[in-house]
Amino acid sequence: MPQTRSWRAQRVIDRLPKKLSRQVVASLVGCVHCGMCTESCHYVLSNPGDPTFAPAYKADQLRKFFKRHYDWTGRVFPWWVKAKSLYTDEDLEQLKDTAFGKCTNCRRCTINCPMGVDIATLNRLTRGLLTHVGVVPEGVAVVSKDQWEIGNQMGVLKEDYIDTLEWVSEELEDELDDTWQGIPVDKMDADVVFSINPREVKYDPRSISDAAKVFHVAQENWTMPSECWDMTNFGLFSGDDELGGAASRRLYEKVAELRGKTLVISECGHGYRSTRCEGQNWGQTDVAFPMESHVLTMLRYVHEGRIKVDRTKNSIPLTFHDSCNNARSCGFYEEPRELLKLVTTDFREMYPNRAENYCCTGGGGAMSMSEYTPRRLKSAKVKAEQLKATGAKVVVTSCHNCVDGLADLIKHYKLDMKVTQLVNLVAEALVPLERPKHFEVKPAEKAAALPLAGYKILVVDDEPDELTFLCMVLEDNGATVLRAEDGDTALQIAREQKPHLMTLDLSMPGRSGVEVYSEIRNDAVLKQLPVCIVTGRPELRQVLYKQAVRPPEGYVDKPVDEEKLLRNVRKILEIEAGTD
Amino acid sequence: MSSFLHFAQHRLQEICLGIMALVYTARLVWIFRFKPGKERQATTARRNTDRSKGQAYSLLNVAMPWSMESSRRNLFFYLQFVVFHLGVIAALGLSFVIPYAPQLLQPTVVLLLQVLMGAACLVGILRLIRRATNVYMRAISSPDDYFSVAMLTVWFASAVLAAPNNIAEQGEWASLTYFLLTAFFILYVPFSKISHYLYYPFTRAYIGRTLGHRGVFPLQRGPKPANAPELRAQLAPAPAKEG
Numbered sequence: 082m083p084q085t086r087s088w089r090a091q092r093v094i095d096r097l098p099k100k101l102s103r104q105v106v107a108s109l110v111g112c113v114h115c116g117m118c119t120e121s122c123h124y125v126l127s128n129p130g131d132p133t134f135a136p137a138y139k140a141d142q143l144r145k146f147f148k149r150h151y152d153w154t155g156r157v158f159p160w161w162v163k164a165k166s167l168y169t170d171e172d173l174e175q176l177k178d179t180a181f182g183k184c185t186n187c188r189r190c191t192i193n194c195p196m197g198v199d200i201a202t203l204n205r206l207t208r209g210l211l212t213h214v215g216v217v218p219e220g221v222a223v224v225s226k227d228q229w230e231i232g233n234q235m236g237v238l239k240e241d242y243i244d245t246l247e248w249v250s251e252e253l254e255d256e257l258d259d260t261w262q263g264i265p266v267d268k269m270d271a272d273v274v275f276s277i278n279p280r281e282v283k284y285d286p287r288s289i290s291d292a293a294k295v296f297h298v299a300q301e302n303w304t305m306p307s308e309c310w311d312m313t314n315f316g317l318f319s320g321d322d323e324l325g326g327a328a329s330r331r332l333y334e335k336v337a338e339l340r341g342k343t344l345v346i347s348e349c350g351h352g353y354r355s356t357r358c359e360g361q362n363w364g365q366t367d368v369a370f371p372m373e374s375h376v377l378t379m380l381r382y383v384h385e386g387r388i389k390v391d392r393t394k395n396s397i398p399l400t401f402h403d404s405c406n407n408a409r410s411c412g413f414y415e416e417p418r419e420l421l422k423l424v425t426t427d428f429r430e431m432y433p434n435r436a437e438n439y440c441c442t443g444g445g446g447a448m449s450m451s452e453y454t455p456r457r458l459k460s461a462k463v464k465a466e467q468l469k470a471t472g473a474k475v476v477v478t479s480c481h482n483c484v485d486g487l488a489d490l491i492k493h494y495k496l497d498m499k500v501t502q503l504v505n506l507v508a509e510a511l512v513p514l515e516r517p518k519h520f521e522v523k524p525a526e527k528a529a530a531l532p533l534a535g536y537k538i539l540v541v542d543d544e545p546d547e548l549t550f551l552c553m554v555l556e557d558n559g560a561t562v563l564r565a566e567d568g569d570t571a572l573q574i575a576r577e578q579k580p581h582l583m584t585l586d587l588s589m590p591g592r593s594g595v596e597v598y599s600e601i602r603n604d605a606v607l608k609q610l611p612v613c614i615v616t617g618r619p620e621l622r623q624v625l626y627k628q629a630v631r632p633p634e635g636y637v638d639k640p641v642d643e644e645k646l647l648r649n650v651r652k653i654l655e656i657e658a659g660t661d
Numbered sequence: 662m663s664s665f666l667h668f669a670q671h672r673l674q675e676i677c678l679g680i681m682a683l684v685y686t687a688r689l690v691w692i693f694r695f696k697p698g699k700e701r702q703a704t705t706a707r708r709n710t711d712r713s714k715g716q717a718y719s720l721l722n723v724a725m726p727w728s729m730e731s732s733r734r735n736l737f738f739y740l741q742f743v744v745f746h747l748g749v750i751a752a753l754g755l756s757f758v759i760p761y762a763p764q765l766l767q768p769t770v771v772l773l774l775q776v777l778m779g780a781a782c783l784v785g786i787l788r789l790i791r792r793a794t795n796v797y798m799r800a801i802s803s804p805d806d807y808f809s810v811a812m813l814t815v816w817f818a819s820a821v822l823a824a825p826n827n828i829a830e831q832g833e834w835a836s837l838t839y840f841l842l843t844a845f846f847i848l849y850v851p852f853s854k855i856s857h858y859l860y861y862p863f864t865r866a867y868i869g870r871t872l873g874h875r876g877v878f879p880l881q882r883g884p885k886p887a888n889a890p891e892l893r894a895q896l897a898p899a900p901a902k903e904g
Binding site: 101102103104105106107108110111112113114116117118119120121125130132133135137138141153154160161162163191192193194195196197198199357358359360361362365366367368371408409410411412413414415416430432433434435436437 | 692693695696697698699700701702703705706707708710719722723729730731732734735738742791795796797798799800801802803804805806852853854857860861863864865867868869871872875876877880881882883884885886889
């Protein structure tokens with residue numbers, strides 16, 4: 082009796098021939114099962130003994146039903162070549178687990194295959210077939226939806242994006258010279274159109290700020306688009322060429338609309354690969370303007386003498402992690418090293434490196450698939466060992482995905498390391514401007530209409546998104562914001578800068594907020610500093626009140642309500658004003 | 662020579678080679694029906710490389726064990742690969758030499774062929790053992806994978822025995838076995854994984870073109886640290902062999 086087939090399985094089988102190119106077919110029929118790819122995969126190395134992680138095994142999951150339907154031996158004698166069709170939704174779920182949960186499409190197996198089988202491309206094809214019928218991890222579905230509907234993969238609204246650019250611009254007023262006029266948005270005929278990763282808007286505005294600083298010092302004629310600014314592309318991860326093409330076209334068309342001369346792509350491996358290489362192929366479109374990584378732009382600035390850098394400003398021992406998409410799919414690995422050596426003094430090469438480097442383990446969209454997190458972190462063992470062996474204190478990478486992947490594994494394996502990007506190091510190494518603008522907080526000179534104008538507030542929180550949000554709210558209301566991500570830094574800034582108020586998170590790694598609070602209250606200089614506790618752990622409130630010290634002046638629960646926060650801050654500062 | 666052996670050495674081989682050619686032609690027509698993907702973007706290769714260099718590097722990769730980590734770190738396996746494939750060439754060549762140029766089979770040549778094909782036979786046995794005992798290999802192996810290697814191993818053994826081509830002293834059985842196995846081998850190959858040599862130029866040329874255009878091929882390796890062997894051992898523990 083013939084086996085019945087679910088409609089999803091049928092659609093996957095029907096879809097397959099539409100996605101077959103000559104390269105793909107050659108890769109499907111060319112594998113000899115020699116097993117040479119096995120040890121090239123970080124999943125295998127971290128999970129010895131489990132053959133389901135072997136690259137050839139993973140590729141065979143697609144090969145099986147290809148052979149059953151499109152290859153003659155597989156059609157006539159399926160058992161002889163292990164050909165097998167897909168029948169049920171459970172078969173698809175199993176395929177999903179392999180294609181999304183056991184591979185980051187890092188392409189390390191591909192370059193280690195004696196036959197030249199492009200295993201990573203086969204895995205992406207499998208993902209695309211599954212995406213077509215909606216069998217994808219929830220995170221991938223959500224992110225893809227945001228990219229389709231909102232135009233960027235993190236669902237950042239236009240107002241929030243513009244707000245961020247505005248406050249980054251305002252912040253830079255303090256640091257840059259008088260010619261700084263803010264980040265230019267939608268400027269026509271710019272020499273450089275700068276596109277970014279939405280993660281920078283949401284969690285890492287410092288990288289936007291640092292990039293802006295570099296552009297400004299280099300006196301670049303640059304701009305950022307108000308819309309269609311996202312250079313990332315979840316089509317690469319979901320295998321959905323339609324999404325890949327649409328997302329790329331949006332950006333290409335925006336650059337053309339602005340009559341930009343060069344599209345510069347901020348440091349992001351998959352964004353660079355998608356925008357620079359794959360987008361034109363997915364979208365079947367040709368692009369008239371050149372595109373380059375921001376790393377290359379910065380390197381050019383140094384070579385052309387447009388910026389001057391002092392490498393002694395970055396003297397901590399550091400190593401470089403090659404993003405898979407940059408190194409193995411775009412050949413982009415020497416330029417970051419060249420730049421790195423110009424802006425740092427203690428660079429240590431990781432081994433293996435360049436195109437042979439191991440994946441950060443957060444690639445291929447893995448960071449958005451929470452259901453596979455334990456597996457991902459277990460598979461990161463080999464990467465952790467690799468990082469540890471360098472003896473470096475900082476790992477530099479040119480990829481936002483890698484930043485998150487590495488930060489996660491560093492935390493998990495308790496490595497004494499931090500992650501940063503080249504743009505941060507270049508900005509740090511920039512020599513002081515010739516016409517620095519001396520900045521001093523003068524409340525009267527600030528926009529008088531803003532309620533917190535003239536007040537210096539120290540925000541302490543270890544969660545980058547929370548920190549960004551709090552800073553944004555307070556700055557929007559006129560405050561000069563100082564920020565700290567841990568207790569020690571907070572105490573140091575408080576002593577040096579003497580803020581009018583501190584907002585303090587209680588749950589932080591290292592010295593907790595409770596300890597910091599006690600120290601403030603017991604410190605002769607700091608004990609009068611008003612503190613507003615901002616925490617998601619209400620039970621810690623009791624701990625604070627049990628201390629034999631003055632209780633905090635304010636208290637705000639997480640998730641933070643903007644109005645409540647401002648009410649608290651205003652109330653505390655009014656009290657202080659009255660006291661003074 | 663019996664008429665059956667003569668048939669096995671000549672007409673049977675010709676028929677089988679004809680069928681093989683037909684099947685391969687059909688296979689090539691099939692593969693050419695698929696459109697090749699195109700790299701529309703400008704090259705990302707800033708170093709001294711391009712599509713052609715990438716393609717040449719990729720196709721010659723087979724002769725550069727240092728170019729891939731997988732072969733660089735498994736030089737014994739690479740050596741097995743070389744011996745095995747030279748053995749195939751020798752054994753196939755023998756099927757033409759015996760009927761058409763037997764005078765070439767001088768004692769030294771025969772000895773060299775026997776050593777090479779004997780070594781290939783030994784490699785075949787080692788590969789069968791590896792395929793059957795390594796948990797990863799078992800998981801990816803199909804009956805065709807086992808049968809292809811086993812068949813080639815037996816074929817090598819028969820070629821070693823047939824190489825002296827001394828029917829007068831040996832009798833016909835060795836030669837007959839070898840030619841019948843060769844005929845079967847030629848017929849079976851297009852339907853098995855052994856036909857990978859037909860696809861090799863496609864896979865290697867396309868990946869080479871793509872990665873050459875993108876500046877990845879030829880691969881460039883950075884300086885190796887002095888403690889590379891220890892790091893390698895630390896980073897890549899040998900996977901479990903037994904399942």
